[in-house]
Amino acid sequence: MSSSEESESGKARGGHARAEALSPEQRREIARKAASARWNGEPELKATHGSEDHPLRIGDIEIPCYVLEDGRRVLQQTGLIRGLNMSHGGSYSMGGDRLAKFTSQGRLKSFVSNELVERTANPIKFRTPRGSLAYGYEATILADLCDAILAARREGVLQKQQAHIADRAEILVRGFARIGIIALVDEATGYQNERARDALAKILEAFIAKELQPWVKTFPSDFYDEMFRLRGLKYPNDSVQRPQYFGVLTNDIVYKRLAPGVLDELKRSSPKTASGRPKGKLFQMLTNNVGYPKLREHLGSVVAIMKLSDQWSDFMNKLDRLHPRYGETIPLPLEYQHDDGKGL
Known part of the structure; x- marks a missing residue:
């Protein structure tokens, strides 16, 4: 190898070593400056x-x-x-x-x-x-x-x-x-x-x-913020965990009022794990052209009712008047007695 080749080889080795150290x-x-110089010329x-x-x-x-x-x-x-x-x-x-x-x-x-x-x-x-x-x-x-x-x-x-x-x-x-x-x-x-x-x-x-669709945020954060408030619970800012019974409440205030028989059909057709639990979210089974838009519309109304309510019983009275469960008659505006809204 010639002295010039040895010199070039040494420079190359030095350049690689310098790059590794950066x-x-x-x-x-360095890349930003190189780009700027390239664009200018x-x-x-x-x-x-x-x-x-x-x-x-x-x-x-x-x-x-x-x-x-x-x-x-x-x-x-x-x-x-x-x-x-x-x-x-x-x-x-x-x-x-x-x-x-x-x-x-x-x-x-x-x-x-x-x-x-x-x-x-x-x-x-x-x-x-x-x-x-x-x-x-x-x-x-x-x-x-x-x-x-x-x-x-x-x-x-x-x-x-x-x-x-x-x-x-x-x-x-x-x-x-x-x-x-x-x-x-x-x-x-x-x-x-x-x-x-x-x-x-x-x-x-x-x-x-x-x-x-499985990654789209369907239930707005306000839905859970208001649910915690109306249930008299402190919102857990350091965790995404919610009480297990929130799922039961969600089925009642959302899916049972969305369309006749929709909750039963979603549960029936949803893929299950070996233990029998649903693999995904129920809303992922809704049709894109009818079911999913209807769900978003219903959630918007539910959140608005939540924000206009002072406590859980007040919310449920309003919800039953505006969005009764399918298969039930619209209740008279009497005091809500089914749930005191305090935890379980």
């Missing part, structure tokens, strides 16, 4: 296709997407972050701080390639067809991020507060796999030239919406 914060700052890219009015829809998430003049497909940064169910957090004026922080954290080091870290730290700066300045990432980065997140979850290194991100990543990966096989069949058969322009997007949207 903290995640130092690596992010790089010609501005323009998007030839795409519009804010026609985003990629994933359930109730919308990710603006574009095709740049060099042919790259990009997803707009804030939409991508929402798609992964991440909070923005902190400053992301350089167009990638949130994702850069996530991918460069130590616990993900074994699952995130150097290339992915660099790509998240250096989003693409471009102009939309309307002329607005935007930041984005090549569309394939979403699949790479999902793979890394799921690998980290399998090894048990994700933090508890990051579990919802992994749940979203799993849903996205399954959705993209389904759409991918459909697109391949369409291409092989020639059907891609006949299908509707947005057919694949609609299939993805329907699939993701169904998959996301």
